[in-house]
Every structure is written in structure tokens, then in C-alpha cells.
Amino acid sequence: MDNNWEPKILAFLCNWCSYAGADLAGTSRIQYPPNIRVIRVPCSGRINPLFILKALQSGIDGVLVSGCHPGDCHYISGNYIGRRKSATLKRFLEYLGIEEGRVQFSWVSAAEGGKFSQVVDEVIQDIKKLGPLKRLVKEQF
């Protein structure tokens, strides 16, 4: 493996908690590695499993999905619905043979800037251990 390889990680953050949490990490000047690309979504329940698969197919090495803590959803139950989708998708991908840890999930509230940077650190460490994604990736578009 190329020693200079850095993972590309896509983070789907919910507008109301995790995105604000990431914002807080920024305004609080908390440092974390620049490997993540953030996509803001209205709610963690908005995330279509196709988003995650499409990201992996397009050359993203890892995906992080983050939303409000249970009970805190702006739309009351979006994160609960998202949680069921996440649980089944995660198990299914691992069953197919995509390594555990490629797709990760977290709850980060708007007040948890520190936790956000910590989660990002952990995800990046995990993906670095796994190396570049070789499965499902499309070589030529």
C-alpha cells in the first residue's frame, strides 16, 4: 500500500444535531484530521441506503452516518427509523463481505463538538487500519 495514502471518508450529518456539533467543533477550534467530507442531510432518517452504497462504489473508503440522540430528533422519530435502516444495512453489508467498520454510525448532539472530533478520529483510525476499499469500487466510470 502507498505510504502516503489517506482515506476519503464521507460523513452524512443531520442538520439539527450532528452538523451543528461539527460546527461547534470548528468554532471551538477543536482539531481533527481533514479526511472527512461532510454532506448535510435534513435528518438521519433521510439517508437512503443507496447514498451509502453509491459513496462506496464511487471510491469513498468509509462512510459515517450521524444524527441526533434517541429522543432528540427534530422530526420526533426520524432517527429511530434511520436506526432500523442502519442496523439492517450494516449487518447486510458485513454478510456480503464488505469489511466491518466501513460504514459507521454515531449520535452527536449540537453540544458535542468534542465528541464529534473524537468520533471522526476513531472512524479515520478504523479505516486506515482497513486500507483502501477494494470491494464494490468501480474502477472506471
Next chain:
Amino acid sequence: MIQQKIREKAKELLSKKTVDLIIGFSEWTLPLRTTPIFIRTPEGAESLTWNSFCENNLATYIHKFSRFKIGIVVKGCDARSITALALEKRFKPGQLFLIGVPCQRMVDRRKVKRAVKGEILQAREEGDLIHVKGDGFEVSLKREDFLYSSCEACTHRTPINTDVLLGDPVEESPLAESHAEAKAFEKMSPEERWRFFEKETSRCIRCYACREVCPMCYCTECFVDSSRPKWMEKSLDPSDLQFYHIVRAYHQTGRCTGCGACERACPMDIRLTYLTQKLNRDVRELYGFETGVDAEIPPPLSTFDPEDQQEFIK
């Protein structure tokens, strides 16, 4: 004879105009196969048939007749698909009349073909035996040795929520013994599983037969056909084939009854039921849900429980 009972019931329903249309099975030109048939007149009921080759899931066809009152011949799996479709409001209440037939489990024509040399020209079922005749050979095979793997795994052979049940309910295999295929795959290493998945999907020619034959695949525009957003290319790139099969299977989460129609329809013999079986296994384990058994419990992915397990979330 069950076949006679089906014909009589169909005739009665059509002549009393309880239904406009009967969907059932009929003999056709190919041996070891039947064809779905759509009957509108009482006389037509004579062509209905029932044997070990009635493999299609007839629930697929109800989407095409939204203005008709339909009488439909259902096995255990068809009936569960219809219950699952009822939960998704795919037909009007009272639109369907289910003629339930306890399923004796269907015979895998591919297994039979592999067991004989040469082309099969005639096949006839008699009790527990299938008499197969072809160019220069004539053999009798034991029905039980040639069942579909999905039928062997079936735990709901007697159709449920039917309007009429023809024949006696059969004894079901215990739930604990189901999902054997998925359990075996779970024991393999991720590398082995991925290699297997890669190998299987690489044969795919993207005919979409697995999608067309599935009663739960009724989206007006499938994600593979959509161009805005364009989820995937229409190529035979291995990655696209894998993508298609992952999403096709995953979309069945909590909706698949494990009828195995997708695998039977596949012209390239791709193993597909091991994917959906895993999803069924997961929703049963995580949410205690069994597809198509109860018409009151909503599908697992459209609902939630605040206490759902979440130790995988940071």
C-alpha cells in the same frame, strides 16, 4: 383431488360473478413447468391445474389488475406475499378472493434436468414419483429428492388469511430450523463471502427477471431505470452488477417471504435466496418480525421501537 376442487371453486366464483378474473396455473407446452393463467369465463376454469410444478408466485400479477376483482390460487408463500402487499396497501380491501391450497412443495426442474441425460420431452407426476421421458430414456424419480431449496426451507406451507382453504393444512417445519442457507454463509469468512458474491453476480446479464417476478418489486420506477437521479450505470461492470444485487435484495428487508421466485427466474442460475434469507433472519432476530404472517403489524422498516438495539452506534 385438489385440482378438481380448484376448478370447481373457480367456476363457482366466476359464474356467481364474485370475481371477474381467476389467476391460477395451467399446463403449457414445456415439461416440468406450468404457466400462470388468467381466466374470465366459467368454462375456462377447466384449464386450471395443480401439481408440483406450480412454482411461480402469483401475487406478482395482482399489480396488473387494479380494476378487477381477482380470485387467486395461493400457496403458502403467495398468501404471505399478499398479506405483505396488503400492509403496503397495494390493493383495495375486498378486491381479492384467496383460494388457498396447502403446498406440497415444488419440484426444482433444474435438479431434475441435471439428474437425467438428454432433453426431457415429457414429465408426469404420480403420487410421490415423477415420470420423466426423453430421447432414449424413461425414468421415475422420487419427488422428495428434487425439491426447491426455498421450499425445503419453508415454514409456512399452509396459506394464511385465505378466504377458502382447499385441502387439509399440512404440518409445518419448526421456525428454529429455517434460514439454514444464511446460517451456513454466516460461518464463512468475509473474504470467502465476498468472493462468492462476486462470482455469482459476475454472471448476471441484467435481464431483471428476478425483479419482474418478485411480488414485492412493484416500484413505478426502479432505481436501476431512474435517470434523475442516476443511481447506477447500465453496464455489465462487475461493480454495477454487485450494486444492483445488493440494492435489489436490501429493498426486500422485512418484505421478502422467501418464496425463491427470484432464483427460479434467473436464467444464469445465480444464487439469490441466500441474500434475502439473511435479511429475513435479521429482521426476525432484531425486531421479531415474520413477513406476511400478520396483517396488523407494520413492516419493520416503516416503524420503530424506542428500545431498538443500538450498540453498533457510537
